[in-house]
Structure formats: structure tokens, C-alpha cells
Amino acid sequence: MNxxxxxxxxxxxxxxxxxxxxxxxxxxxxxxxxxxxxLGRSGTGKSVTLKLIISLLKPDQGRIxxxxxxxxxxxxxELSRVRRKMxxxxxxxxxxxxxxxxxxxxxxxxxxxxxxxxxxxxxxxKVLRQVGLAADKAKMPSExxxxxxxxxxxxxxxxxEPRILLADEPSSGxxxxxxxxxxxxxxxxxxxxxxxxxxxxxxxxxxxxxxxRVAVFDGGNLIAxxxxxxxxxxxxxxxxRLVSEQ
Amino acid sequence: xxxxxxxxxxxxxxGLALFTAGMFxxxxxxxxxxxxxxxxxxxxNLAGLTNGAKVRVAGMDAGQVLxxxxxxxxxxxxxxxxxxxxxxxxxxxxxxxxxIGTEGVVGDTFLSVRAGSRYAPAAAPLGTLRSKEPMELxxxxxxxxxxxxxxxxxxxxxxxxIDGALTGVTATVSNVNDVVVGxxxxxxxxxxxxxxxxxxxxxxxAMSNVNDVTVGxxxxxxxxxxxxxxEALARQIRQAVTHAETATSDxxxxxxxxxxxxxxxxxxxxxxxxxETIDKVKGAASNIEEGTRQLKQIIAEVAMPDGQxxxxxxxxxxxxxxxxxxxxxxxxxxEALKHNFLFRxxxxxxxxxxxxxxxxxxxxxxxxxxxxxxxxxxxxGSELFQKAENxxxxxxxxxxxxxxxxxxxxxxxxxxxxxxxxxYWGGDNPADQLAFSRxxxxxxxxxxxxxxxxxxxxxxxxxxxxxxxxxxxxxxxDGICIVIPKLAL
Amino acid sequence: MExxxxxxxxxxxxxxxxxxxxxxxxxxxxxxxxxxxxxxxxAGWNSLPLVVASGFALGAVxxxxxxxxxxxxxxxxxxxxxxxxxxxxxxxPLVTGLLVAGRVGSGIGAVLANMRxxxxxxxxxxxxxxxxxxxxxxxxLACVVVLPLLTLFMDFSGLLGGFLSEHAASxxxxxxxxxxAFSDFGWSNFIPPTMKTAVFGFVIGTVSSYFxxxxxxxAQGVGQAATNSVVVSSxxxxxxxxxxxxxxxxxxxxxxL
Ligand SMILES: Nc1ncnc2c1ncn2[C@@H]1O[C@H](COP(=O)(O)OP(=O)(O)OP(=O)(O)O)[C@@H](O)[C@H]1O
Ligand SMILES: [Mg+2]
Numbered sequence: 001m002n003x004x005x006x007x008x009x010x011x012x013x014x015x016x017x018x019x020x021x022x023x024x025x026x027x028x029x030x031x032x033x034x035x036x037x038x039l040g041r042s043g044t045g046k047s048v049t050l051k052l053i054i055s056l057l058k059p060d061q062g063r064i065x066x067x068x069x070x071x072x073x074x075x076x077x078e079l080s081r082v083r084r085k086m087x088x089x090x091x092x093x094x095x096x097x098x099x100x101x102x103x104x105x106x107x108x109x110x111x112x113x114x115x116x117x118x119x120x121x122x123x124x125x126k127v128l129r130q131v132g133l134a135a136d137k138a139k140m141p142s143e144x145x146x147x148x149x150x151x152x153x154x155x156x157x158x159x160x161e162p163r164i165l166l167a168d169e170p171s172s173g174x175x176x177x178x179x180x181x182x183x184x185x186x187x188x189x190x191x192x193x194x195x196x197x198x199x200x201x202x203x204x205x206x207x208x209x210x211x212x213r214v215a216v217f218d219g220g221n222l223i224a225x226x227x228x229x230x231x232x233x234x235x236x237x238x239x240x241r242l243v244s245e246q
Numbered sequence: 247x248x249x250x251x252x253x254x255x256x257x258x259x260x261g262l263a264l265f266t267a268g269m270f271x272x273x274x275x276x277x278x279x280x281x282x283x284x285x286x287x288x289x290x291n292l293a294g295l296t297n298g299a300k301v302r303v304a305g306m307d308a309g310q311v312l313x314x315x316x317x318x319x320x321x322x323x324x325x326x327x328x329x330x331x332x333x334x335x336x337x338x339x340x341x342x343x344x345x346i347g348t349e350g351v352v353g354d355t356f357l358s359v360r361a362g363s364r365y366a367p368a369a370a371p372l373g374t375l376r377s378k379e380p381m382e383l384x385x386x387x388x389x390x391x392x393x394x395x396x397x398x399x400x401x402x403x404x405x406x407x408i409d410g411a412l413t414g415v416t417a418t419v420s421n422v423n424d425v426v427v428g429x430x431x432x433x434x435x436x437x438x439x440x441x442x443x444x445x446x447x448x449x450x451x452a453m454s455n456v457n458d459v460t461v462g463x464x465x466x467x468x469x470x471x472x473x474x475x476x477e478a479l480a481r482q483i484r485q486a487v488t489h490a491e492t493a494t495s496d497x498x499x500x501x502x503x504x505x506x507x508x509x510x511x512x513x514x515x516x517x518x519x520x521x522e523t524i525d526k527v528k529g530a531a532s533n534i535e536e537g538t539r540q541l542k543q544i545i546a547e548v549a550m551p552d553g554q555x556x557x558x559x560x561x562x563x564x565x566x567x568x569x570x571x572x573x574x575x576x577x578x579x580x581e582a583l584k585h586n587f588l589f590r591x592x593x594x595x596x597x598x599x600x601x602x603x604x605x606x607x608x609x610x611x612x613x614x615x616x617x618x619x620x621x622x623x624x625x626x627g628s629e630l631f632q633k634a635e636n637x638x639x640x641x642x643x644x645x646x647x648x649x650x651x652x653x654x655x656x657x658x659x660x661x662x663x664x665x666x667x668x669x670y671w672g673g674d675n676p677a678d679q680l681a682f683s684r685x686x687x688x689x690x691x692x693x694x695x696x697x698x699x700x701x702x703x704x705x706x707x708x709x710x711x712x713x714x715x716x717x718x719x720x721x722x723x724d725g726i727c728i729v730i731p732k733l734a735l
Numbered sequence: 736m737e738x739x740x741x742x743x744x745x746x747x748x749x750x751x752x753x754x755x756x757x758x759x760x761x762x763x764x765x766x767x768x769x770x771x772x773x774x775x776x777x778a779g780w781n782s783l784p785l786v787v788a789s790g791f792a793l794g795a796v797x798x799x800x801x802x803x804x805x806x807x808x809x810x811x812x813x814x815x816x817x818x819x820x821x822x823x824x825x826x827x828p829l830v831t832g833l834l835v836a837g838r839v840g841s842g843i844g845a846v847l848a849n850m851r852x853x854x855x856x857x858x859x860x861x862x863x864x865x866x867x868x869x870x871x872x873x874x875x876l877a878c879v880v881v882l883p884l885l886t887l888f889m890d891f892s893g894l895l896g897g898f899l900s901e902h903a904a905s906x907x908x909x910x911x912x913x914x915x916a917f918s919d920f921g922w923s924n925f926i927p928p929t930m931k932t933a934v935f936g937f938v939i940g941t942v943s944s945y946f947x948x949x950x951x952x953x954a955q956g957v958g959q960a961a962t963n964s965v966v967v968s969s970x971x972x973x974x975x976x977x978x979x980x981x982x983x984x985x986x987x988x989x990x991x992l
Binding site: 254258268 | 772823880921924925
């Protein structure tokens with residue numbers, strides 16, 4: 001299973017919260033450098049899946065690899081090494097509301113890299129420009145709109161140039177134009193840095209455009225995994241309906 | 247971020263500054279940052295003194311008690327280590343006396359070191375200072391009353407001999423008695439007297455006069471002991487009496503003598519508790535007069551209808567009424583005490599004066615008991631005693647008659663003054679001497695006590711083996727000697 | 736055992752481990768200097784007006800009360816001593832502890848609970864930053880550092896309040912007031928009572944962080960965490976105070992009043 005070409009491997013992963021089983025025996029593999037879009041109805045465990053990958057949650061059963069590390073067996077202090085390969089955009093952005101936008105982005109750079117102040121400033125400015133927030137870097141998160149916050153969250157996820165980008169609904173709450181700009185940005189990351197993208201989304205257009213493959217969750221099961229065209233042909237009614245563009 | 251750092255810096259520096267301020271203020275009180283000299287002092291009774299208690303030299307805060315070593319047997323005393331600010335070192339002399347005092351009635355206990363005299367050398371660091379046992383407040387009050395009674399008695403005796411030349415003094419003393427007794431018994435009196443702002447000052451003045459007398463007389467081992475034991479004093483008193491006899495109504499002169507007498511008392515070690523009051527005294531005699539005058543004045547003021555306002559007047563009148571009642575009581579007490587004061591001085595008092603614990607050697611050398619002026623009746627053993635059937639000695643009929651004669655010879659004196667029965671045994675065996683001379687004295691004491699109904703406390707015995715005190719006309723004796731110590735008048 | 740009692744012991748065990756982990760993490764790199772400064776500014780500087788004002792008012796009021804009592808006994812000269820001793824030995828430390836529990840404890844509880852609810856704590860974790868070290872340890876350390884300092888501010892402003900109210904009543908001079916205030920002071924009346932508040936700080940920091948950090952009830956948990964922080968840390972402060980006082984008397988017997 002220790003496959004260098006795979007970015008993420010789920011092997012028979014189950015996760016419950018109390019009596020509620022969220023994931024049931026889920027197995028899938030994400031190839032390095034591919035873009036996987038995760039679709040599914042609300043509350044079916046998409047966000048939980050992303051958090052399992054970055055090990056914010058632990059599975060009840062099953063094993064998870066991120067590149068060559070089986071993260072389900074790593075000790076807490078070894079986790080940070082693996083986490084540094086990943087960037088995570090939270091569904092609600094999760095910016096630190098006691099820090100300015102600039103500080104939010106500079107914090108991981110200053111703490112986790114050897115970069116100097118100037119290099120940090122440069123990198124932060126660059127990524128803020130990419131998400132269109134260059135003018136707002138001195139603002140506090142509470143002074144940003146929901147969409148701006150989402151873009152800021154994406155910027156924070158990208159600022160360390162991660163090998164794997166986990167994005168939880170990057171384009172929800174955004175207008176179509178901005179949403180497609182964000183999609184372009186992620187595709188550009190994938191193209192230039194060979195970043196693996198795992199994107200949870202409800203935006204079928206975006207998913208079809210960005211995703212090399214599409215995974216569909218329902219009722220705690222992975223009901224379909226394949227290219228958008230394959231899934232659209234799927235026997236499963238829910239999967240078909242979720243991927244269809246109408 | 248920089249801004250935050252400044253704020254935190256300000257906050258931390260401010261807090262630390264306060265901490266330092268606290269350290270310095272307390273350190274200053276504790277003299278933690280000045281140089282010190284250490285001394286020792288020893289006490290039987292600590293009266294609540296603790297580690298860290300203040301030390302005062304001549305009334306100034308000078309340091310603290312560093313350590314107290316607890317004695318391991320009643321024979322040794324508490325050894326107190328005290329540190330004294332270098333600056334006050336010059337006041338601590340070899341004749342400085344350490345006492346334990348209390349601040350007010352409820353205050354802390356502290357160690358007080360009296361400045362020594364300038365002729366005494368400075369006390370060596372780590373040397374042991376002389377010490378005086380602390381006085382508990384209740385003792386003090388008791389002693390105050392007791393001493394006043396002593397004084398009263400003494401002065402009455404003096405007064406008899408100098409034909410009333412000292413009536414003024416006596417009047418003061420009894421006024422003094424009134425006030426002190428009022429203070430002691432009817433708690434209210436003091437409170438009431440002192441509540442009144444206007445009168446308080448005057449009364450306090452009068453009270454300090456009272457204290458002067460009290461202090462003067464309570465000095466050392468008590469007035470009676472003093473008078474009897476101190477030759478110089480006795481001479482002064484005799485002199486005062488002679489002067490008074492020649493100038494019968496010359497109160498001033500007598501007062502002058504009293505002044506000398508009291509200032510002489512002052513020069514000796516006076517209990518620390520009363521130092522402050524005695525310091526205010528210039529001449530005791532003039533103060534006595536002044537006190538009398540002031541008391542009269544106060545009484546006069548109180549008697550005046552609108553003297554110092556209604557409430558004050560009422561209070562004072564009541565106080566005086568209390569005082570009157572108290573005076574009547576104390577008059578009785580004083581009378582009783584007067585008869586008893588000598589036994590208080592000689593027989594009951596622990597330590598030095600307890601002749602039952604005094605060795606015969608010491609007794610022989612004691613100036614009071616060996617004084618040639620004492621009444622002495624030398625009674626031969628062969629006449630006093632006879633062998634009983636059991637082989638022990640007992641008083642013979644003839645012996646009882648001799649004892650009766652010997653005692654009645656001095657009239658009433660024997661009833662109210664202490665009587666010492668010296669027992670002698672003429673044999674050569676030292677053990678016999680000790681046992682039998684003691685036995686003889688006990689036999690005589692039992693007889694005298696039951697026959698004359700004497701106060702047990704007034705009768706002291708001492709077993710002298712076979713050696714009387716020197717220079718009394720008997721180099722050896724076998725029998726009994728009845729001694730009535732003559733008052734030093 | 737009663738379930739309630741078991742829960743109590745379980746709670747005590749969890750909070751103790753939480754505190755122990757904070758102590759252990761304090762000495763592990765990296766040291767969160769910036770966070771510590773931020774928290775000290777928040778807990779210390781921002782509490783200063785509250786503490787100084789309360790101390791001042793309390794000092795003035797206490798003097799008024801002790802005054803009437805002591806004057807009855809003719810011990811008016813003891814007022815500064817009584818006031819200073821009471822303040823430095825017990826009132827200052829305890830009241831500061833309770834005030835900080837109210838202000839800073841609820842703050843820490845609410846902030847952390849809110850961060851938990853809005854996934855900010857997960858966000859920090861996702862950046863490979865140890866959220867416990869980053870958020871909890873500086874908060875606790877700040878409380879430990881700040882409380883003795885705030886206590887000093889409380890003590891001295893109480894002294895000042897006492898002086899002003901006594902000055903108004905008897906025209907006593909500042910110098911005499913200070914001399915009398917500290918006339919019976921030993922080190923044990925100053926240093927241990929001040930330093931013991933560091934323990935209060937640890938209690939406040941640990942308990943509040945615990946409630947904030949471990950909540951998972953979303954927005955509703957924020958208010959709950961704040962309330963629990965204040966209630967439990969106030970209670971624990973008073974309990975620790977009793978234990979500490981006994982301990983201090985044991986070590987410095989002359990400090991016993
Ligand atoms: N920390 C948690 N504690 C308890 N239950 C949780 C927790 N996180 C998620 N769940 C439950 O797990 C289920 C899946 O949640 P998840 O956030 O993965 O949904 P989702 O697929 O991302 O939905 P959406 O599209 O609305 O974001 C939900 O029913 C939710 O109630
Ligand atoms: Mg979700």
C-alpha cells in the first residue's frame with residue numbers, strides 16, 4: 001500500500017460520532033497531482049473526510065495514508081511533519097479573529113519556515129493578490145465579508161505552497177465570476193506546483209471543470225468514484241442526480 | 247506588537263516597583279538593610295515574646311529578636327538573640343538592662359533595652375545583656391495596690407514619729423490610693439474620668455503623680471524590703487525623722503528628704519513598665535504636693551455647679567463617690583496588709599527572701615537578720631527542752647514559760663511583725679546539728695503559733711546547727727534564739 | 736461511589752492533568768513569546784483599571800469601618816496597621832484573585848470556546864501549530880505572572896484609599912500613615928501572601944482554559960464556558976486560599992495573626 005504515486009489512501013475507514021455513523025467502511029485513493037472533487041448531500045461526511053486526512057479527527061476503524069505516512073499510526077509530534085505538506089481551507093474559513101488578515105497569513109510562514117520578514121511579506125502579498133484581497137491585509141477578519149473570508153482562508157491554505165490542498169467548499173457563497181477565478185487559481189496551483197487538490201464542493205460546474213475525478217458520498221458510503229462522465233452514467237440515482245448539470 | 251510590548255513593560259515594571267517599595271518599607275521597619283550588632287539576653291519568662299519581635303533601645307526601634315533558644319530544664323533560662331542597629335550600639339552598655347514590654351494593653355510584645363550609663367563600658371557584641379523579668383499587667387496592678395498599702399503603712403509609722411509633719415504626704419498617698427483603687431476596682435472610674443477631655447489632662451497629671459509614688463516605692467524588692475534591707479536608706483530615713491523631730495512642722499524639709507529618698511530609689515533599677523511614668527517625675531516631693539493640690543483643685547472644680555459642664559461634673563461626682571467607697575475598702579485592706587506586709591516581704595516572696603530556702607550561711611551573713619539592732623532572746627536548750635518518752639525532744643513546761651516571757655517582752659510588736667526562730671544544737675555531729683536544730687525550731691514555731699495565734703506566714707524558722715551570726719555575743723549556741731527583726735527606724 | 740462524586744473526581748483529575756500538561760509544555764520549545772506578551776497585556780494591563788479602582792474604593796471603605804470600631808476602643812492609631820495588614824495579607828490577594836477570575840477567567844473561557852466553535856483551534860492545528868502550547872500555555876502563564884503584580888497594585892491602591900479616607904477624618908500625614916501601616920509588618924505578611932496569588936493565577940488560567948478549550952457545543956458552549964470558568968475558578972481560589980494560608984502559617988509561624 002505504500003505507494004509513492006498516491007497522495008492519499010483511505011482503507012476501510014469508519015467514523016462515528018456517538019450513535020451516529022458518519023463514514024462506513026470507506027476506501028479510496030487519490031493519485032498525486034490529481035484533482036478530486038467530493039460531492040454529496042449536506043451532512044454526509046464530506047468535511048469529516050477532509051478532517052480525517054489532515055488528522056484533525058481520528059477514524060474509529062481503518063487506516064489512512066498521506067503520501068508514504070500512515071497517519072493513523074503517527075504520534076502527535078510526528079503529525080506536524082505530515083500536516084506541513086497540506087493546506088486546509090475550512091468551510092467557515094476559521095481565520096484567527098484576534099489577528100489581522102496579514103498576520104493570519106504570516107503566522108504559519110514565520111513559525112514554520114525559516115523565511116525572513118521580507119520574504120514573508122512578499123509571499124503574503126503575492127497570495128493575497130491572487131485571491132484579490134491585497135488591499136485588505138490590515139483588516140481584522142470580523143471586518144471582512146463572508147466571501148472575502150473564504151478567499152482569505154484559501155490564501156492561508158496556499159501560502160505555504162502545500163503539496164496537497166484540502167478545500168472545503170472554496171467557492172460557496174461566492175458570485176459566479178469570483179468562483180471561477182478561485183477555480184482558476186486552484187488549477188494554476190495544480191499545474192505549476194503539481195499540487196494534489198481534494199475539493200469538497202456543491203458546484204457541479206466547478207467540479208466538472210476542476211476535478212479530474214469526482215467522488216460522491218451518500219449516507220456514510222462512497223457511492224461513486226470516477227470521472228464526471230463515468231459518474232453521470234452511474235447506476236446510483238443520487239450520484240447521477242448530483243453530477244448532472246441540470 | 248511593539249505597542250503591546252510597551253504596555254506589558256509598563257505593567258510589569260510598575261508592579262515590580264511596587265514590590266520593591268513594599269520590600270523597602272518593610273525592610274526599613276525590620277532594619278533589614280542596615281548593619282547590626284547581635285546581643286543575648288536571658289529570661290525565665292518570655293511573656294509572649296516571639297521570633298521577629300521588635301527590639302527597642304532607649305525607646306527607639308532598633309531591630310528584632312532573631313532567635314529564642316528554649317531551655318532544656320527549669321534551671322536555665324530562655325536565651326534570646328537580639329539584633330540592634332549599629333547606630334544605637336553606643337547606648338548599649340554593660341549595665342544596660344533588657345526587659346520584655348507590651349505596647350499598650352493589647353499591643354505586641356517587644357524587647358526593650360535600656361540605655362546604659364556612660365561610665366559603664368559598651369556591651370560587647372554577642373555579649374549577654376543583663377535582664378529583668380517581665381511584669382504581667384495583672385501582677386502590676388496587684389503590686390500597685392500592695393505597694394501603696396506598704397507605703398501607707400510605712401508613712402503612717404513615719405508620720406507617728408515626726409508628729410504629723412508628713413500629713414500632707416499621707417493625704418496624697420491616700421488620694422492616690424483612692425484613684426488607683428477606683429481605677430482597678432470600678433473599671434468605670436477610669437473610663438469616666440478620662441472620657442472628659444477637659445479634665446482628662448489634669449487627672450492624667452495627677453495619675454502620673456500617683457504613678458511616681460507607686461513606682462518609687464515598688465522599686466526593686468518592695469518598699470518594706472528596701473527600707474529594712476538598705477542601710478543607706480535606713481540612715482536617710484532616720485535622718486529624715488531626726489530632722490522632722492527638730493523642725494516638727496517643717497513639711498518642706500521632710501519633703502526634701504523624701505525627695506532624696508525617692509530619687510535614690512529612682513537611681514536603682516526600676517521595672518521597665520513604669521519607666522515612662524517615672525521619667526516624667528522631677529522631684530517626688532514637690533509632685534506629691536502638686537498632686538495633692540491638683541486633686542483638691544479637681545475636687546473643687548467638680549463640686550462647682552457649672553465647673554466643666556454638666557456631664558463632666560456628673561461623671562466626676564460619680565467617680566469620686568466610687569472612689570470614696572473604694573477608699574473605705576482599701577483602708578481595711580491596707581490595715582490588714584500593713585500587719586502582713588513584712589511577711590509578704592520576707593516569707594512569702596519567692597527566692598531571696600524565703601528564709602526557709604535560705605542556707606544558714608547566707609542567713610548568717612544577711613544584714614537584716616544578723617543586725618545587732620534586732621530584738622533577740624537567747625534561750626538555752628537545756629532549759630527549754632526535755633526528753634520525751636519516745637526519746638525525742640519536746641518543750642518543757644519551763645521552756646513554754648520562757649517562750650511566753652520572751653515574746654510578751656516586746657509587746658504587740660511580736661504579733662504584727664515577723665518572728666524568726668533560730669534553732670541551735672550544741673552537739674558535734676554535723677548531721678545531728680542540722681536535724682536537731684531544725685527540729686527545735688519547728689517545735690518552738692508550733693508552740694508559738696498555736697499559743698499566740700500568730701499568722702503562720704509571720705513565723706520563719708532557720709536551722710543554724712550551732713553557729714549564731716557573728717558579733718552578736720555568742721560564738722556558739724545550743725538552744726533557740728527568737729529574733730524579731732527591728733524595723734530600720 | 737455516587738455518580739456525582741465520581742464525576743467530581745474525574746473532573747479534578749482531568750483539570751489537574753490539563754494543568755500538568757501546561758506546565759510541561761511551558762518548558763518545551765518553541766516558546767510562545769508573542770502570545771505571552773499579548774496575553775499579559777490582555778490579562779494584566781486591561782485589568783488594571785478595575786483592580787486599582789476596586790482597591791482604592793475597598794481601602795477607603797474598610798478604613799471607614801475599622802475606624803468606627805477602633806475609635807470606640809481608643810485604638811485609632813491602629814487604623815493604618817489594621818488596614819494595611821488586612822489588605823496585604825488577605826483582602827488584596829483574595830479580592831484580586833476573584834476580580835481576575837471574573838474578568839480574565841471568563842474572557843479566556845469565552846475566547847477559547849469561541850475559537851473552538853468556529854474551528855479556529857482546528858485551524859491552528861492544521862497549520863502544524865500546537866494549539867495547546869499556542870493558546871493555553873500563554874494564557875495560564877500570563878495569569879500566573881499577572882496576578883501577583885495586580886495584587887500589588889490592589890494592595891497599594893487600597894493603602895492609598897485607606898490613607899485618603901483616614902486623612903479626611905483625622906488629618907494624618909502620609910508619612911505617619913505609612914510608618915504606622917507597616918509598623919507591625921514582617922516579611923511573612925508581604926511576600927508569601929503576594930506570591931500565593933501566582934497559584935490563584937494558575938488556578939484561574941487552568942480552569943478557564945480547560946472549559947474554553949474542551950467545549951464542543953458551538954456558540955452555546957461559549958457562554959457556558961465563560962460561566963463555568965468564573966464559577967469554578969472563584970470557588971477553587973477560595974479553597975486554595977485556605978490551603979495556602981495553612982501552608983504559609985506552617986512555614987512562617989510568625990505570620991499567623
Ligand atoms: N464534531 C462533531 N461532533 C458530532 N457530530 C459531528 C461532528 N462533526 C460532524 N458531525 C456529524 O457528522 C455528519 C457529517 O458532517 P459533515 O460536516 O462531514 O457534513 P458535510 O458533508 O460536510 O455537510 P455540508 O455539505 O453541509 O457541509 C453530520 O451529521 C454531523 O452532524
Ligand atoms: Mg461540510
